[in-house]
Amino acid sequence: MKEEIIISGFGGQGVLSMGKILAYAGLLQGQEVSWMPSYGPEQRGGTANVTVILSDERISSPVLNAYDTVVVLNQPSLERFEPKVKPGGTLIYDSSTIHVHPTRQDIHIYRIAATEYATAHNASKTLNMIVLGGLLKVRPVTTIDNVLLGLKKSLPERHHHLLPQNEQALRTGMELIEKISQ
Secondary structure (H helix, E strand, C coil): CEEEEEEEEECCCCHHHHHHHHHHHHHHCCCEEEEEEEECCCCCCCEEEEEEEEECCCCCCCCCCCEEEEEECCHHHHHHHHHHEEEEEEEEEECCCCCCCCCCCCCEEEEECHHHHHHHCCCHHHHHHHHHHHHHHHCCCCCHHHHHHHHHHHCCHHHHHHHHHHHHHHHHHHHHCEEEEC
C-alpha cells in the first residue's frame, strides 16, 4: 500500500498539523512515512500545504507531481491542486470555503462542510480534525486510534485534556463527508 496525499489551505487552518498527525499515525502502524510541509512567510492567512506519503515500502522521493488524494480547504488550493489528482484518485474539499466547485469527471470527489460546522458549533480549533475524519472515512489509510496517538504525541501535554474533543471532531468529520461524483 502506498498513498500520496497533499493537504492545502490557508495558514491557521491546521493544514500542517493535520499532515503531522497523519504522519505520526503512519509511523505508529509501522509504515514508511514522508512529511513535507510548505508555507509562505505570512503563517496565518498565507498559503500552506503539506505532502504526506504513507507506504509499506521505502519512499524514493517526497517530491510529487501528482497525488492519490488531494484535500483542499480554500479556492486557491482547489485551483492549484485539482489538476494534480491522479486519474481515479480522490479530491476532498471544504464546501464552506470553496465557491467554484471541482469539475473533473475522472476522479472521486467528496465535499465536507467543515468550516460551516466548526463555526456553528464553536469548534474552530478542531476544524482540521473534522477534515481528517472525513479523509479517514473515504481513504482509511490509518485508524482513529493511531491518529489519536499521533495527536497526543504532537500536542503539548498541557493540551491533552482536549483529546476527547478532537476524537469527537474526527467522528463528526466521518459523518459530514459526502460523495459528489464517481
